[in-house]
Amino acid sequence: MAERRALSAQWLPLLYGARAPQTAMERWGLTALGGVGALYGAVMQGRNVAYDRRWLTRYRCPAPVISVGNLTSGGVGKTPLCAWLADWLLAQGRRPALISRGHGGLCRESVCVISDGEQMVMRPPEAADEAALLARHAPRAVTLTAPKRALAMAFAVEELGADVVVLDDAFQHRAAQRDLDIVLMDARQPFGNGRILPGGVLREPVSGLRRAHLGILTRADDAAAGDRAAQNIADIAPELPVLRARHQADGWRNAQGARVSAPQRAAAFCAIARPDSFQRSLQQAGVDVLSLNAFPDHHIFTQEELMELAQRAQAQGAEALACTQKDLIKIAHPERLPLPVKALAIGMAFADAAPLERMISELLTQWA
Numbered sequence: 001m002a003e004r005r006a007l008s009a010q011w012l013p014l015l016y017g018a019r020a021p022q023t024a025m026e027r028w029g030l031t032a033l034g035g036v037g038a039l040y041g042a043v044m045q046g047r048n049v050a051y052d053r054r055w056l057t058r059y060r061c062p063a064p065v066i067s068v069g070n071l072t073s074g075g076v077g078k079t080p081l082c083a084w085l086a087d088w089l090l091a092q093g094r095r096p097a098l099i100s101r102g103h104g105g106l107c108r109e110s111v112c113v114i115s116d117g118e119q120m121v122m123r124p125p126e127a128a129d130e131a132a133l134l135a136r137h138a139p140r141a142v143t144l145t146a147p148k149r150a151l152a153m154a155f156a157v158e159e160l161g162a163d164v165v166v167l168d169d170a171f172q173h174r175a176a177q178r179d180l181d182i183v184l185m186d187a188r189q190p191f192g193n194g195r196i197l198p199g200g201v202l203r204e205p206v207s208g209l210r211r212a213h214l215g216i217l218t219r220a221d222d223a224a225a226g227d228r229a230a231q232n233i234a235d236i237a238p239e240l241p242v243l244r245a246r247h248q249a250d251g252w253r254n255a256q257g258a259r260v261s262a263p264q265r266a267a268a269f270c271a272i273a274r275p276d277s278f279q280r281s282l283q284q285a286g287v288d289v290l291s292l293n294a295f296p297d298h299h300i301f302t303q304e305e306l307m308e309l310a311q312r313a314q315a316q317g318a319e320a321l322a323c324t325q326k327d328l329i330k331i332a333h334p335e336r337l338p339l340p341v342k343a344l345a346i347g348m349a350f351a352d353a354a355p356l357e358r359m360i361s362e363l364l365t366q367w368a
Helices: 002-015 024-052 080-093 129-137 149-158 208-213 223-236 275-284 305-317 353-366
Strands: 065-070 096-100 110-115 142-145 164-168 180-186 215-218 240-253 265-270 288-294 320-324 341-350
Touching: 002 024, 002 129, 024 208, 065 080, 080 096, 080 164, 080 180, 080 341, 080 353, 096 129, 096 149, 110 129, 110 215, 129 142, 129 275, 142 149, 149 164, 149 208, 164 305, 180 353, 208 223, 215 305, 215 353, 223 240, 265 275, 265 305, 275 288, 288 305, 305 320
Parallel strands: 065 164, 065 180, 096 142, 096 164, 180 215, 215 240, 265 288, 265 320, 320 341
Antiparallel strands: 110 142, 240 341
16 A cells, blocks of 8 residues: 555656656656557547537436536545535525535445435445535535436436536536536646646546636636646637636634644645645645655545554654545544544635626526
């Protein structure tokens, strides 16, 4: 496990374009993986053509659908945006449904109800971590997961009374028709290293951006980086409106979701797509990060792993274990560990959210 994590730490910056290859092995590896990615990209391009020409059928939900997705693999802020959308829609008096595929959850029902719109009714490990986090954040929103999202969409509207659907991680899920297609991109490296999986982090050719209705640059704290990213996007999809947002720390939480004091010296761990971004968030929050243990995305922690992390943290002089909310919600008994476990809450803050609000309002009016 440790060797896999070390290898991942070495290659992820290459795939995300955070650094250039420095050795012959890295250059050869990227070239070989890039060839595989080109084949995968051709398959995705053919699939998109089939949907565009209606050779493949698509499900039409009986309610307006907002899709939240990305061009790259993981780590751009889809969950914070879904939470923002849930809050905004609830404030307008709507009954939103948040629907995802449910990666990492153990529930094998055709439709898994995480929140029924009244309360959270399923927790990890049966519930997927991101869905559980959304359900805890907004229990009055319906939160469902399903391998076939058409089933979840129909169930949300017909059985649970949802009147608007937010599809999480759905830009490539062409089988579901949507009314508003939002694509998130990291302002620092919107297309990673420019290659398609597995030679990079793109899920499809960048030309797919042209079918989006709105782009959002996340982690847009650096104006110059945001300007460069916006120009790169305009070169591909000149008609696409692009907003800017940043990940904003919103205090610390315990396992019950209650606010707690910030740790000063902490050993960090996470099971997310971009552990480097989590480390930056901790440092920006003023935490002295003594170490960072990165696990595969959606990893389910065992009590033995957590105990080992806590014991090593104690030896380092840490006062707490620090993780993301997505990680903490999967930990069944943090009180059994010798150190407290605290999660840094992250929200989405827009430079100007008015254009997004107008687009959603116009969509809802059309469906009234």
